[in-house]
Amino acid sequence: MAESSKEELLQLIKRFGAHFTVKMSNLFSVVFYNLDSRTAVAIAGLAVAVIFTWRLLQSPNAVQGRQPKRRGTQASSSSVNSLADTTLTSPGVSSSSEDSRAQNVVDDFFQPVKPTLGQIVRQKLCEGRKVTCRLVGVILEESSPEDLQKQATVRSSVLEVLLEITKYCDLYLMERILDDESEKRVLLALEDAGIFTSGGLIKDKVLFCSTENGRMSFVRQLEPDWHIDTNPEIISQLARFIKYQLHVSPSRPPETNAASVFTAPSLEEFFGCI
Structure with a gap:
C-alpha cells in the first residue's frame, strides 16, 4: 500500500512539473516585457527554486527508500494489495484524474495578473x-x-x-x-x-x-x-x-x-x- 501511494505521489509530481514547465515558458515571454528588472529576476529565482525542488523530489532515492521485506503475512495481505492496486491503477481513470489535479494546481498558481x-x-x-x-x-x-x-x-x-x-x-x-x-x-x-x-x-x-x-x-x-x-x-x-x-x-x-x-x-x- 505504501509503495503504491509513493508511486502515485511521484506520478502527480511529474505531471505537475510538466504543466509547470509549459506555464513558465509562456509566463516568461510576458513578464520580462511588462515588469521591471528586479521583479523579473525575483520571479526567475522563484521558478528556479521550484524546479530544483521538483527535480529533487523526482529522484528515485527521494521517493523510494529501501523497504525491509516482510514475511509471514503475504497471504493475508495479498487480497488488500490487489484491491489497492486495482483502485490506483484503473486504466483511463487514474491517469486522467491525476492530470486534471496537476493541471488545476498549476492553473491556480498562474492566474493572470492584470497590470496596473x-x-x-x-x-x-x-x-x-x-x-x-x-x-x-x-x-x-x-x-x-x-x-x-x-x-x-x-x-x-x-x-x-x-x-x-x-x-x-x-x-x-x-x-x-x-x-x-x-x-x-x-x-x-x-x-x-x-x-x-x-x-x-x-x-x-x-x-x-x-x-x-x-x-x-x-x-x-x-x-x-x-x-x-x-x-x-x-x-x-x-x-x-x-x-x-x-x-x-x-x-x-x-x-x-x-x-x-x-x-x-x-x-x-x-x-x-x-
Missing part, C-alpha cells in the same frame, strides 16, 4: 520622462480657444490617466488662448478637478500662448520625449524633433510616414482605459 494603470502608462510611454500635452480636445471638453472664452471643463474620463502620468513624468500642459479670462477659467477648472493636488503638476507647468506657432515653440524648447496634440499640422512639423507623438483625433487621421507618431481617439483610449 501605472505599469501600462510606463509601458506605453516607452520609459519617456518628459511629456508635453495640449489642453483643448485632450484634457478639456472644449474643442477650440473660442470655447474657452465661455467655459473650461476637465474631462472626467481622462483624470485617472493624467494623474498617473504626473506621478511618473515631468508633465507640461499648454494651450492657445484669446484673452486673460480664458487662462483663469482653465486654471480654475484644473484646480477644481484636483490635478494640482497630486504633487506632480503645478500651475507654473501650465503654459499659455496666443498662436499655434507659440505652442509649437514651447514644445521645441522643452524637448519632451512625448508630445500630445490634436493639430495634425503641429504633429507633422514636430515629427523631426520629438521622439514620440500622440495625435488625438476622434476620426481616423491621414496616415503619416513618421513611425514615431501614434494616433488614438482620446488620451484614455490610448492607454486602454476605455
